[in-house]
Amino acid sequence: MTTRRANIIADAIEQEILTRKLADGDRLDEHRLAERFDVSRTPIREALQLLQASGLVEHHPRRGVFVRQPGPIQLLEMFEVMAGLESMCGRLAASRISDAGIEELQKQNTICREAVATQDADMYFAANERFHHTIYAHCGNNFLELETLQLYRRLKPFRRQQLHLRGRLQQSLDEHEGIVEALSKGQTDKAASALLQHVAVQGEKFHRLLALSAIKAAE
Amino acid sequence: MTTRRANIIADAIEQEILTRKLADGDRLDEHRLAERFDVSRTPIREALQLLQASGLVEHHPRRGVFVRQPGPIQLLEMFEVMAGLESMCGRLAASRISDAGIEELQKQNTICREAVATQDADMYFAANERFHHTIYAHCGNNFLELETLQLYRRLKPFRRQQLHLRGRLQQSLDEHEGIVEALSKGQTDKAASALLQHVAVQGEKFHRLLALSAIKAAE
DNA sequence: GTCAATATTATCGTATACAAGAATTAGATT
DNA sequence: AATCTAATTCTTGTATACGATAATATTGAC
The missing domain is CATH 1.10.10.10 (Winged helix-like DNA-binding domain superfamily/Winged helix DNA-binding domain)
Known part of the structure; x- marks a missing residue:
C-alpha cells in the first residue's frame, strides 16, 4: 500500500x-x-x-x-532492547563475518580515531554509524539486520546526544577496538558482551543527561 | 489512524x-x-x-x-531472533520477576505437565503460550514485551507445528522446569541461556520438519 | 455569575468518482 | 503462424463529497 x-x-x-x-x-x-x-x-x-x-x-x-515522544522510561527500555539486539548481531557476526567485513570495520574505526583526534563529533557520529551498521550487515540474519536497523533509526537522535559528553568519544572508540578484536577472533561471547556494554552504557549516559536536565529544570 | x-x-x-x-x-x-x-x-x-x-x-x-509467506530461510532467521528476544526477557526477568510471577509460571507448568500426561497437544500449546507470555510480562521492559509478543504472534503457527514431533512435549516441559528454577533463583545467565536453547531448538526442529517434507516432496 | 443543556462547528471515517498507469488482448504486418 | 503494436480494460492512486461523532460555543435558567 x-x-x-x-x-x-x-x-x-x-x-x-x-x-x-x-x-x-x-x-x-x-x-x-x-x-x-x-x-x-x-x-x-x-x-x-x-x-x-x-x-x-x-x-x-x-x-x-x-x-508521541517517548518518555525517559520508554527511552531507557528502548536502549535496553537496542543493546540486546546489537549484542545478538555481534554474537552471530563473530562466527559469520568475512575478512572484508573486518576490514570495513577497521576502516571506519580509523576514521573514528581521526575524529577523536580532531574532536570532530559529526565525523565520529557518521563513522560510528557505519561501524555499527557493518556489524548488523554481517550477522548473517537479514531479518535481524532489518529489525536492528529500524530501532537504530528511532534512537539515532538520542544516541547522538550522549556522544557530546566529555570523554565519551575516546571511551566509545576504545570499546570499538575491543569489539573488532572479538569479532576478528571469532569470540562469540566476548563480542556479544562487548556490544551489550557498549550500547547499554549509552542508555545509562543518556539517563545521566536526563537527570542533569531535571536538576537544571528544578533550579 | x-x-x-x-x-x-x-x-x-x-x-x-x-x-x-x-x-x-x-x-x-x-x-x-x-x-x-x-x-x-x-x-x-x-x-x-x-x-x-x-x-x-x-x-x-x-x-x-x-x-508474502516467509521462506524457510527467513523463518529460521525469525526463530533465531525470537530466541534472542526471549533470552533477553529471561535475563531481565531473572532479576525483576515477582513471587506472584513465579507462581503463575509454576501454575502454567502444572497444566503443561497434565497435558503431557494426557498427550493433549492443544492444552499444552495454550499453557505453553501463557508460560512464555508471563516471562515477557515480567521482564520489566514494556517495549521489549511488546516487541517480543509481536514476533511471537507471527511465529505462533510454526511454533505449534514442531510441538507435534515425538518426544518434544516432554522435552519442552523439562526445559520449562529449568527455566523456572533459574528465574526463581535470580540466575540471570542461566535463565538467558536456558531460554535461548529452548526457543532455538524450536527453530532447529522446524528445520528438520522442512527437510523431511522436502524429502517427501522429492520422492 | 455559574452551571447545564442544546445547538453549532469542526474533524474524523467512509464512500465514491475520477485519473493515471499497467496488463492483456486483438489486430495487423511480416 | 508468430510477433509487434495499438487499443481497451482492469487496477491502483488520489481527490472529493457526505455522514457521523466529538468538541465547543452559546444561550437560558437557577
Missing part, C-alpha cells in the same frame, strides 16, 4: 518529530497537513498510518493523531 | 495468511476484498497497509499487494 508520496510525507513528519520540532502531544491535523503538502487527505492519512506503525504517533479514534 | 474496522479486516486476512489459506504470491485485490467485507476500498487499503507494516504482505507500486 505504501505509496511513494505517502512515504515522503511520512519521512518529513518523522524528521520533525525526531528533531523535536513537534512536541509530545501535538495534534496532527489532516487538513492542515494536506494543505501544507498540497495533497488531499488520502495520502496524508496513509503517511500518518505509517508513523503510527513505527510508534512515533498515537491514534485516538474519532479524535485524531497525536505525536 | 488505525480505525477499528480496518483492524478487524486486517486480522481476518492475517489469519488466512498465517493458516496458509492464502499462499505466497497470491494477489489481494482491493475490489474483491471490498465486496467480500462489504465496505469500500478505503478501509481495505488501510487494512492492507497494516499487514504490510507487519511484513505479511508486500506492495508493488501500481501493481497491487501480494501475500
Whole structure:
C-alpha cells in the first residue's frame, strides 16, 4: 500500500518529530497537513498510518493523531532492547563475518580515531554509524539486520546526544577496538558482551543527561 | 489512524495468511476484498497497509499487494531472533520477576505437565503460550514485551507445528522446569541461556520438519 | 455569575468518482 | 503462424463529497 508520496510525507513528519520540532502531544491535523503538502487527505492519512506503525504517533479514534515522544522510561527500555539486539548481531557476526567485513570495520574505526583526534563529533557520529551498521550487515540474519536497523533509526537522535559528553568519544572508540578484536577472533561471547556494554552504557549516559536536565529544570 | 474496522479486516486476512489459506504470491485485490467485507476500498487499503507494516504482505507500486509467506530461510532467521528476544526477557526477568510471577509460571507448568500426561497437544500449546507470555510480562521492559509478543504472534503457527514431533512435549516441559528454577533463583545467565536453547531448538526442529517434507516432496 | 443543556462547528471515517498507469488482448504486418 | 503494436480494460492512486461523532460555543435558567 505504501505509496511513494505517502512515504515522503511520512519521512518529513518523522524528521520533525525526531528533531523535536513537534512536541509530545501535538495534534496532527489532516487538513492542515494536506494543505501544507498540497495533497488531499488520502495520502496524508496513509503517511500518518505509517508513523503510527513505527510508534512515533498515537491514534485516538474519532479524535485524531497525536505525536508521541517517548518518555525517559520508554527511552531507557528502548536502549535496553537496542543493546540486546546489537549484542545478538555481534554474537552471530563473530562466527559469520568475512575478512572484508573486518576490514570495513577497521576502516571506519580509523576514521573514528581521526575524529577523536580532531574532536570532530559529526565525523565520529557518521563513522560510528557505519561501524555499527557493518556489524548488523554481517550477522548473517537479514531479518535481524532489518529489525536492528529500524530501532537504530528511532534512537539515532538520542544516541547522538550522549556522544557530546566529555570523554565519551575516546571511551566509545576504545570499546570499538575491543569489539573488532572479538569479532576478528571469532569470540562469540566476548563480542556479544562487548556490544551489550557498549550500547547499554549509552542508555545509562543518556539517563545521566536526563537527570542533569531535571536538576537544571528544578533550579 | 488505525480505525477499528480496518483492524478487524486486517486480522481476518492475517489469519488466512498465517493458516496458509492464502499462499505466497497470491494477489489481494482491493475490489474483491471490498465486496467480500462489504465496505469500500478505503478501509481495505488501510487494512492492507497494516499487514504490510507487519511484513505479511508486500506492495508493488501500481501493481497491487501480494501475500508474502516467509521462506524457510527467513523463518529460521525469525526463530533465531525470537530466541534472542526471549533470552533477553529471561535475563531481565531473572532479576525483576515477582513471587506472584513465579507462581503463575509454576501454575502454567502444572497444566503443561497434565497435558503431557494426557498427550493433549492443544492444552499444552495454550499453557505453553501463557508460560512464555508471563516471562515477557515480567521482564520489566514494556517495549521489549511488546516487541517480543509481536514476533511471537507471527511465529505462533510454526511454533505449534514442531510441538507435534515425538518426544518434544516432554522435552519442552523439562526445559520449562529449568527455566523456572533459574528465574526463581535470580540466575540471570542461566535463565538467558536456558531460554535461548529452548526457543532455538524450536527453530532447529522446524528445520528438520522442512527437510523431511522436502524429502517427501522429492520422492 | 455559574452551571447545564442544546445547538453549532469542526474533524474524523467512509464512500465514491475520477485519473493515471499497467496488463492483456486483438489486430495487423511480416 | 508468430510477433509487434495499438487499443481497451482492469487496477491502483488520489481527490472529493457526505455522514457521523466529538468538541465547543452559546444561550437560558437557577
